[in-house]
Amino acid sequence: MAKAIKKQALGRGLSALLKDPENDIKSVEDVNADKVVGNIIELEIDAIEINPFQPRTNFNEETLKELSTSIRELGVIQPITVRKTDFNKYQLISGERRLRASKLAGLTTIPAYIRIANDNDSLVMALVENIQRHDLDPIEIALSYQRLIDEIQLTQEQMSDRVGKKRSTITNYLRLLRLDPIIQTGIRDGFISMGHGRAIINIADHEAQTEIYHKIIMENLSVRETEALVKAYQENLHNDTPSLPAKKISYTISDQQKRVFTDFFGAKVDVKIAANGKGKIAIPFHSSEDLERIIKLLKE
Known part of the structure; x- marks a missing residue:
């Protein structure tokens, strides 16, 4: 997650460049255009307008809320693409769901690829x-x-x-x-590695994907073991029993216990317990400032 934050920090520097009237980049021949093309840039959401020719007009509210929750916890994984129309003004090319969900999540900026003339x-x-x-x-x-x-x-x-x-x-x-x-x-x-990901992708259901993902991390499964787990899941599906192999967790954590973590860190903390009784606590953060806040809480 820190890797994504680093990229967005770089994007903020490029964003400042684009907002400088003396560096208004309009084409690839302009000075500093090479810093824009192919790079991720953090843009203010208010500077982006929806493409009026976007053929899609209906967006499922429930899935937008789910995406919004994911963005709050993980950030925008895949940047949107925009077209520069004027000084500090942009028109959306692709990624309207991500843009809408980011607004719903309360974000004021979003990572974007910028297309400029020629x-x-x-x-x-x-x-x-x-x-x-x-x-x-x-x-x-x-x-x-x-x-x-x-x-x-x-x-x-x-x-x-x-x-x-x-x-x-x-x-x-x-x-x-x-x-x-x-x-x-x-x-x-x-x-996890790309090999793990290639094994998991053979499962279409995202909930099952994430369940296997957590099992890989908790039990430190190899790629071969992951492939075997996916195969077992698919065989269960074929036998009309679409579930993963039963887990034998020696104890559970209650919602009230989870809330203790959430209240303390001021973020939705994910607590997972493996079949062998070992567990993992994942604390999401959304900026370097947020990370410093969490570190300060741990030091107190």
């Missing part, structure tokens, strides 16, 4: 160069591939030629974006 070729080069880096996590690579599909309309075959990767490799990365956001965050933060 930046198509520059964006392709920036994304391809980004994919070739060695310090990217699998989700970052997958998001770069997805941008090439969504914004440049490249096929997987064309991407294979551009980045020098097999088409099957590209497909495997893209499939990771079908994982529940909690699991995507787990991959980004190194709690």
Whole structure:
């Protein structure tokens, strides 16, 4: 999670650049345009307008609330994409659900990719160069591939030629974006590997995905053990018993006990107990200031 916060901090610096009237970037020929193309930038939500040609007009309120809760706890995992229309004014290209849910969550800024005039070729080069880096996590690579599909309309075959990767490799990365956001965050933060994620993605139900994800972490399962667990789940489904292997937890934690953590840290704390009696407490934070607040509470 700290990794995502670092990126957003960098985005705030670029955001300040875009709000400087003397650095109003309108095309790729402008000074500092290379700092914008292909980068994540933290934008003020109030500066973004909805695309009037957006064909989708109905959004399920319940799923928006669920996404809003996820964003409050994990942040916006996949940045939105906007088009720069004027000085510090932007129009949404993709990500309206994320934008709406972020507003619902009370966010004032949101991570975004900015498209500027005649930046198509520059964006392709920036994304391809980004994919070739060695310090990217699998989700970052997958998001770069997805941008090439969504914004440049490249096929997987064309991407294979551009980045020098097999088409099957590209497909495997893209499939990771079908994982529940909690699991995507787990991959980004190194709690599980891409191999674990590839095994979990064979399960369509997100609730079952996250249940297996927590089991992997609690019991430190290998990729092979995860594959066996997924296979067992799928066999249960085939036998009309869609449930994971029964857990034998030696004790439980009550809602009242969970509230003690939540009240103390001022955040929704996730408490999980494994079958062997071991457990994990996950404390979410949303900024460096929030992290400092939690550290201060622990020191008191």
